[in-house]
Amino acid sequence: MNTIRTVLGDVPPRELGVCNAHDHLFLSSPQLPGQELREASAARAELAAFRTQGGGTVVQWTPYGMGRRAADLPLLARDSGVHVVAATGLHQAAHYGAELLRRLRGGLAELFVSELTQGIGTSGVRAGLIKVAGGFHSLDAHARWTMAAAAEAHHATGAPIAVHLELGTGALDVLDLLCGELGVAPQSVILGHLNRSPDLAVHRQAAEAGARLAFDGPSRANHATDWRMPDAVRALAEAGFGDRLLLGGDTTTAAARSVDGGPGMPYLLRRVRPRLELALGKELVEHILTENPQSAFAADWR
Template sequence: MVIAVRTVLGDVAPGELGVTDAHDHLFFHSPQLPGRELADAAAARAELDAFRAAGGRSVVQWTPYGLGRRAADLPLLSRAAGVHLVCATGLHQAVHYDQEELAALRGRLAEVFVSELTTGIGPSGVRAGLVKVAGGFHGLDAHARWTMRAAAEAHHATGAPVAVHLELGTAALDVLDLLCGESEMPPHRVILGHLNRFPDPVVQREAARSGCYLAFDGPSRTHHATDWRMPEAVRALAEAGFGHRLLLGGDTVVAGARSVDGGPGMPYLLRRLRPRLAAELGTELVDRILTDNPAAAFATDWR
C-alpha cells in the first residue's frame, strides 16, 4: 500500500508538499459572481509566484466540476511556478449551475467523480486529488445530500478525501452525520471548510472530536470575526488536543482578491496570518498546521 497525495503532475509522497495553502482557487467562475471570475492564466501564474516567494510550496484548489477549473492549464502552471497543485472534482451548491447541467448528472454523479479521480478530467487527463461538495445554511437540502452521498461513494471506490464548503461555517455536524454516519466514511478523510465563519467553539470541538480536519480559510470579508477570533479558536482546539486536525487556507474566489490585483491573495496566508498565529500559538505548532497536517489530510491509499 502506497500513501500519496494526487497532484496535477502525478502522485507524490505526502512529505513533498511542504508549506501548503489547504484551500484556495486559481480558477473559478460562477453565475453568482458575474464579472469577477478567476479566469486569467497569467494572473494565476503571478499569484503562484508570489505565494512561492512567500515560502509556499503547495496549493489545494477546491474548484469543482463545472466552475471553470481549467484543468489543462494546471500542470503547466505547476511546473512553471514550482508549486505542487491538487485539483478537485465534486459539485458546489445548486445555485452555481444551470439546472439542465445538473439534470444531466442525475444517476451518474458518483461515476463522474470516480472517473475524474482515476482516469482524469476530460481530455486534459489531469486527475483530481479530492472531492469538493457543499452544505447549506444551518442544514442540508436535497442537492447537498445528493452530492455528499455521491462524494462518499467516490471515496469508498478510490480512497479520495472529501472537502466540504460549509455555508457561512454552519451545519458542520449535519455534514458529519451524513458522511461519517449514514455513508460510513472514516472521519479522517473529511475536511470541513470555513469553520472560522461561524466561530462556535462547542461545534468546533465536537467536529474535531469526530476525527475530521477543520479548515480555517479565507481572510475576513463581511464577517469581521473571521480574523480576530481565529487565533483564539485555533489555540483552544490545539489545547484540547486537536492541533493535528487543523488546516489553513486563503480561499481566493474573485479576481479582485488576488494579491497581484491588490487583494490579500495567497501570500496573505504566510505574510500576515502565519506570524499572527505564531505569536499566539508558537512557531512549531503553526509550522505543523501548514505542513504536516495537509500532508496527512490530502494523502490517501489510492485504489
Template sequence: MVSAAHTVLGEVPADRLGVVDAHDHLFIRSPLLPGRELDDVGDAAARLAGFGALGGGTVVQWTPYGMGRRIAELPTLSQESGVHVVAATGLHQAAHYSGELLDSVRDRLAELFVGELTEGIGDTGVRAGLIKVAGGFHGLDEHAEFTMRAAAEAHHRTGAPIAVHLELGTGVLDVLDLLCGELGVAPGSVILGHLNRSPDFAVHRLAAEAGANLAFDGPSRANHATDWRMPDALRALADAGFADRLLLGGDTVTPDTPGMPYLLRRVRPRLELALGKGVLEQILVANPARVYAW
C-alpha cells in the same frame, strides 16, 4: 505503499508537499459572482509564484466540476512556479449551476467523481486529488444530500478525501451525521471548510472530537466580521489537544481576496504569536500531508 497526493503533475509523496495552502482557488466562475470571476492565467501565475516565493510548496484548489477549473492550465502553472497543485472533482451548491448542467450529471454523479479521480478530468489526463461538496445554511437540502451520497460512494471506491464547503461555517454536525454516520466515511477523510465564518468554539470542539479535519480559510470582505476570531479558535483547539486536526487556506474566491501569498506573508506571523512555530508548522506541513495523501 508510500502515501501520495495526486497533483496535476502526478503523484507526489506526502512528505514532499511542503507548506500547504489547504483550500484555495486559482480559477473559479459562478453565476453568483458575475464579473468577479477568477479566470486570468497571468493573475493565477502571479499568485502562485508569490506563494512559492514565500516558501509555499502546495496549493489545493477546491474548485469543483462545472465552475471554471481550467484544468488544462494547471500543469504548466505548477511546473513554472515550482508549486504543487492539487485539483478537485465534486459539485457545489445547486445555485452555482444551470438546471441543464445538473440534469446532465445527476444520474452519473458518483461515476463522474470516480472517473476524474482515477482516469483524469476530460481529455487533460490530470487526475483530481479530492472531492469537493457543499452543505447549506444550518442544514442539508436535497441537492446537498444527493451530492454527498455520490461523494461518499466515490470515496469508498478510491480513498480520496472529501472537502466540504460549509455555508457561513454552519451545518457542521449535520454533515458529519450524514457522511460519517449514515454513509460510513472515516472522519479523518473529511475536511470541513470555512469554520472561521462561524466562530462557535463548542461546535469546533465537537467536530474535532469526532475526528474530522477543520479548515480555517480567508480572509475576505464577505467574512471580515469573523476573521479576527481565527487565532483564538485555533489556539482553543490546539490547547485542547486537536492541533493535528487543523488546516489553513487562503480561499481566493474573487479578485479582491488577499489570497494565497497573504496567507504566508501576514496570517502566518500572526498565528506564530498565537500558537508557536511548532504548532503552526504542524498545521501547514504535517496535517495537510496526511489529509491529502491517499
C-alpha cells in the same frame, strides 16, 4: 502507500512543503458575475507570489462545472515550482444551470470516480479530492445527493472529501450524514470555513468526531475570521486537536487576488502565519502548514 495526487502525478506526502489547504487559481460562477478567475497569467503570478513567501503546495477546491481549467494546471505547477492539487465534486445548486444538473442525475458518483482515476475531461489531469457543499445551517436535497455521490466515490478511490460549510455552519449535520449514514471515515472529511462561525463548542465536537478542520480565508466585513480565528485554533490545539487543523486562503474573486490589489495567496503566509505564531508559537503553526496537510490530502489510491 499513501500519496498526494497532484496535477503532475502522485507524490509522497513529505514533498508538499508549506501548504495552502484551500484556494482557487480558476473559478467561475453565476453567483460572482464579473469576478471570474480566468486568466492564466494572473494565476501564474499568484503562485509565484505564494512561492516567494515560502509556499510549496496549493489545493484548488474548484469543482466540476466552475471553470477549473484543468489543462492549464500542470504547466502552472511546473513554471512556479508549486505543487497543485485539483478537485472534482459539485458545489451548491445555485452555481449551476438546471439543465446541467439534470444531465448529472444518475451518474454523479461515476463522474467523480472518473475524474479521480482517469482525468478531468480530456486533460489527463487527475483530481486529488472531492469537493461538496452544505447549506446555511442545513442540508438540502442537493447537498444530500452530492454528498452521497462523494461518499460512493470516496469508497471506490480513497479520495478525501472537502466540504464547503456555508458561512461555517452545519458541520455536525455534515458529519452525521457523511460519517454516520454513509460510512466515510471522519479523518477523510475536511470541513471548510469553520472560521466563519466561531462556535468553539461545535469546533470541539467536530474535532472529537475525528474530522479535519479548515480555517480558510481572510475576513470579510461580516465574518469574524481574522480576530476570532486565533482563539478558535488555540482552543482546539490546547484540547489536543492540533493535528486536525488546516489553513487556507480561499481566493474566490479577481479583486481578491494580490496582483489586483487584494490579499491573494501570499496573505496566508505574509499575515496569517505571523498572527497565529503569536497565539500558538512557531512550532505548532509550522506543523499545521506542513505535516497536517500531508495526512489530510493523502490517500491509498484505488
